[in-house]
Amino acid sequence: MTQVVTILVGLALIGFILWWFFGKHEVSSAAATVTADRQAADVLVDGGYKPEVVTLKQGVPATLRFTRKDPSACLDRVVFPDWGINRPLAQDKVEEITIDTSKPGEYEWACGMDMFHGKVIIK
Amino acid sequence: MSTRTRFWLSLLLSLPMLVNMLLMPFGLHLPGGEWLQLVLTTLIMAFSAWPFVHTAWAAFKNHHANMDTLVAIGTLTAYLYSLYAMATGRAVFFESAAFVTTFVLLGQVFEERMRNNASDAVAKLGNLQAKEATVIRDGQPTRLPLSEVEVGDLIQVKPGEKIAVDGTIVAGQSAVNEAMVTGESMPVEKGVGDPVIGATINQTGTLQFKAEKVGDDTLLAQIMEMVRRAQNSHAPIQKLTDKVADIFVPVVLVLAILTFLVWNVLLKAPVATALIYAVAVVVIACPCALGLATPTALMVGTGRSARLGILIKNGEVLEEVNRLKTVAFDKTGTITTGQPAVTDVIGDCDRVLTLAAALEKSSEHPLATAIVAAAGDRDLPAVADFAAVAGKGVRGTVDGQPAWVGTAALAPHDLPEDLAEQSTQLMKAAKTVVLVDQGEEVLGLIAIQDQPKPTAAAAIANLKEQGLTPVMITGDNQAVAEAIARQVGIDRVVAGVLPGDKAATVKQLQQEGPVAFVGDGINDAPALSTADVGIAMGSGTDIAIDAGGIVLVKNDLRDVGLAIELSRKTFKRIKLNLFWAFVYNVIGIPIAAGLFVSLGLALSPELAGLAMAFSSLSVVTSSVLLNTTHLKGERKLAPAVA
Numbered sequence: 001m002t003q004v005v006t007i008l009v010g011l012a013l014i015g016f017i018l019w020w021f022f023g024k025h026e027v028s029s030a031a032a033t034v035t036a037d038r039q040a041a042d043v044l045v046d047g048g049y050k051p052e053v054v055t056l057k058q059g060v061p062a063t064l065r066f067t068r069k070d071p072s073a074c075l076d077r078v079v080f081p082d083w084g085i086n087r088p089l090a091q092d093k094v095e096e097i098t099i100d101t102s103k104p105g106e107y108e109w110a111c112g113m114d115m116f117h118g119k120v121i122i123k
Numbered sequence: 124m125s126t127r128t129r130f131w132l133s134l135l136l137s138l139p140m141l142v143n144m145l146l147m148p149f150g151l152h153l154p155g156g157e158w159l160q161l162v163l164t165t166l167i168m169a170f171s172a173w174p175f176v177h178t179a180w181a182a183f184k185n186h187h188a189n190m191d192t193l194v195a196i197g198t199l200t201a202y203l204y205s206l207y208a209m210a211t212g213r214a215v216f217f218e219s220a221a222f223v224t225t226f227v228l229l230g231q232v233f234e235e236r237m238r239n240n241a242s243d244a245v246a247k248l249g250n251l252q253a254k255e256a257t258v259i260r261d262g263q264p265t266r267l268p269l270s271e272v273e274v275g276d277l278i279q280v281k282p283g284e285k286i287a288v289d290g291t292i293v294a295g296q297s298a299v300n301e302a303m304v305t306g307e308s309m310p311v312e313k314g315v316g317d318p319v320i321g322a323t324i325n326q327t328g329t330l331q332f333k334a335e336k337v338g339d340d341t342l343l344a345q346i347m348e349m350v351r352r353a354q355n356s357h358a359p360i361q362k363l364t365d366k367v368a369d370i371f372v373p374v375v376l377v378l379a380i381l382t383f384l385v386w387n388v389l390l391k392a393p394v395a396t397a398l399i400y401a402v403a404v405v406v407i408a409c410p411c412a413l414g415l416a417t418p419t420a421l422m423v424g425t426g427r428s429a430r431l432g433i434l435i436k437n438g439e440v441l442e443e444v445n446r447l448k449t450v451a452f453d454k455t456g457t458i459t460t461g462q463p464a465v466t467d468v469i470g471d472c473d474r475v476l477t478l479a480a481a482l483e484k485s486s487e488h489p490l491a492t493a494i495v496a497a498a499g500d501r502d503l504p505a506v507a508d509f510a511a512v513a514g515k516g517v518r519g520t521v522d523g524q525p526a527w528v529g530t531a532a533l534a535p536h537d538l539p540e541d542l543a544e545q546s547t548q549l550m551k552a553a554k555t556v557v558l559v560d561q562g563e564e565v566l567g568l569i570a571i572q573d574q575p576k577p578t579a580a581a582a583i584a585n586l587k588e589q590g591l592t593p594v595m596i597t598g599d600n601q602a603v604a605e606a607i608a609r610q611v612g613i614d615r616v617v618a619g620v621l622p623g624d625k626a627a628t629v630k631q632l633q634q635e636g637p638v639a640f641v642g643d644g645i646n647d648a649p650a651l652s653t654a655d656v657g658i659a660m661g662s663g664t665d666i667a668i669d670a671g672g673i674v675l676v677k678n679d680l681r682d683v684g685l686a687i688e689l690s691r692k693t694f695k696r697i698k699l700n701l702f703w704a705f706v707y708n709v710i711g712i713p714i715a716a717g718l719f720v721s722l723g724l725a726l727s728p729e730l731a732g733l734a735m736a737f738s739s740l741s742v743v744t745s746s747v748l749l750n751t752t753h754l755k756g757e758r759k760l761a762p763a764v765a
Contacts, residue, residue, distance in 0.1 A: 003387075003388050006384065006387060006388055007384060007388055010380050010381075010383065010384045013380050014377050014380050014381070017373050017376050017377055017380075018373065018377070020183075020186060020373075021186055021187075021188060021370075021372075021373040022370070022373065025186045028185070046178075046181040047177075047178050047179070047180065047181020047182030047183065047184065047185055047187065048181065048182050048185040048187045050185065052185075069181075070174075070177065070178050070181060071124075071173075071174035071177055071178065072174055072175070072177070072178035072191050073126050073231050073234075073235060074178065074189055074190060074191060074411075075178070079355050080355070081355050081356050081357045083352070084348065084351040084352030084353075084354075084355050084356070085355065086351070086354070086355045112238070112418075113411060113414040113415060113418075114361070114364070114365065114368070114414045114417075114418060115189045115190070115368055115410065115411075115414050116182075116187060116189065
């Protein structure tokens with residue numbers, strides 16, 4: 001009897017893991033707030049990025065403000081490979097990163113170990 | 124709390140348990156028993172391991188999982204089960220949670236240090252910059268911080284001082300050490316009119332130069348920007364690891380549950396034993412090694428090449444170099460110096476040269492420049508009635524007699540037979556022959572050639588050694604081109620190519636395999652961008668940084684081979700890193716799951732933790748070692764080349 005329960009619980013756990021990590025889930029995204037001639041967006045770094053997708057307007061100078069709440073070494077840097085940006089993120093401090101919005105497109109960012117990803121969409 | 128503090132705390136608190144474990148075979152126990160273990164491990168979990176749990180939970184809520192997830196689940200499972208076991212009077216394994224935390228943190232501490240090591244190339248370049256400059260303002264030398272130096276400023280540099288920004292010398296003469304920027308290890312002699320590069324060191328004399336590029340426009344600033352981009356770029360090979368990383372952690376969790384089920388249900392192992400195997404599986408799986416394999420090698424490889432004066436644009440270029448079959452060279456200015464020089468004088472050397480130089484002095488043709496240079500400081504006779512015949516030669520009156528320098532076709536007299544024969548010989552050797560004529564006779568011949576660079580032959584030999592086929596592309600006719608090619612050891616020549624058709628020629632070559640094109644970056648832009656890898660050669664401050672996938676800061680052809688060798692080595696290291704990272708998981712996970720227990724091969728969770736720490740550490744170490752890998756093409760002392 002215990003064995004049947006163990007198997008059922010185990011299989012249920014596997015099912016849950018597959019659904020939770022591989023199922024379709026909505027990605028948190030946000031547009032930047034635009035003021036007069038600037039736009040900015042806050043990104044919370046905690047077990048990943050929140051939002052994971054930031055939409056920016058083309059041609060308006062933009063700043064992304066990263067705040068790392070997460071103590072993990074995994075997220076202690078943010079890398080934008082397309083722009084050669086590799087910036088350390090101090091815990092609980094705001095790190096402002098200026099984004100070149102001259103060309104439209106999708107630009108990925110990642111943590112220093114390339115495990116967590118985010119994306120800037122310029123249009 | 125920093126990773127270091129967390130590690131030391133965890134180590135300190137684990138030590139009593141380690142001692143306990145070592146004493147166990149002798150029947151000795153530390154006082155306190157399970158209660159001591161409970162207290163120590165609880166402290167470790169609360170302070171050292173808590174950040175793992177925090178991240179794991181935060182990531183979980185975002186439907187993500189990473190290495191922290193694995194560590195958190197592994198240690199929490201061991202810890203919570205031990206609490207339950209203690210309450211129900213079963214055997215505990217608190218020490219597993221404690222040791223795994225300690226080992227993983229140990230790995231992270233080392234890894235952090237190595238990562239900083241790998242990425243400091245740009246910072247090192249930045250440190251080269253001069254902090255101040257002596258600017259002449261209102262006739263007075265004034266010390267100014269670098270940021271206040273403007274274009275057009277006159278700057279004075281004493282021996283031993285750093286040249287602050289890029290510019291051109293207006294007074295003085297000195298040897299300048301440019302090694303830090305160009306990788307050229309011999310000091311370069313400089314005088315009025317020569318360009319100087321910011322951050323290089325003036326050695327022997329006092330110089331005055333006019334600032335031409337400041338701030339972000341200087342060569343050093345551009346190099347730093349390029350290196351920064353290259354170091355953080357992605358190599359296409361990474362797409363594979365990105366894909367694996369996305370599914371890695373959840374798959375490992377599933378494997379761990381299956382491990383537990385198989386041991387507990389199928390093999391009837393006690394819950395504690397099955398749980399230990401499951402925890403070992405979770406702990407040994409290391410996605411970090413996979414994630415670090417490519418970026419760290421890329422960082423070290425591009426950083427080292429920058430120090431050698433070789434700028435590699437990004438990971439894509441690095442990967443492309445690996446596939447190259449052919450290296451095509453532009454002839455003029457790349458294989459040759461681009462400045463024709465007199466190679467032979469037939470006849471009375473002094474008389475022929477002075478007469479020719481006197482006539483050519485007023486001409487601006489490149490051949491004329493070569494003749495005038497060859498005459499050196501000989502006294503030149505006066506010329507009257509000077510006239511240039513476009514593309515053919517020049518004529519005038521010297522010492523009351525009509526004189527002519529130019530091609531044989533329009534010469535006033537026929538060549539005597541012996542001279543005619545020598546002329547044919549010289550032309551066969553791809554030299555341009557002009558004849559010098561005065562009064563009623565031909566005085567002699569001058570042979571001129573755009574000569575190969577002294578290092579060209581060595582550079583080509585190196586490429587052949589690496590299994591590449593060098594090809595020369597030129598606008599010259601086949602005979603001339605072949606003669607030059609023979610001198611440097613190139614077997615294949617595409618001659619008669621108009622400047623605008625170089626890109627098309629590269630395209631043709633591409634049908635046989637990936638092609639690199641080596642050119643000067645200013646005239647060769649289309650060919651550079653058509654080629655699979657464009658290698659732009661620079662000289663002095665005139666470097667077209669955007670022109671190629673690889674930019675050679677100094678105008679030394681041997682750097683082509685060195686750049687290719689270094690790129691290949693770096694890419695090989697990336698593949699090696701990835702191979703080990705994969706193999707490590709492929710072998711480690713089954714062992715941890717207890718698949719080989721019948722062979723006596725098993726891993727406790729703490730050993731798995733140690734192995735995990737070791738795997739990312741070994742990948743980063745392997746990347747950092749790229750800094751010291753032997754390179755055949757690297758030269759300790761490069762001869763000073765004009």
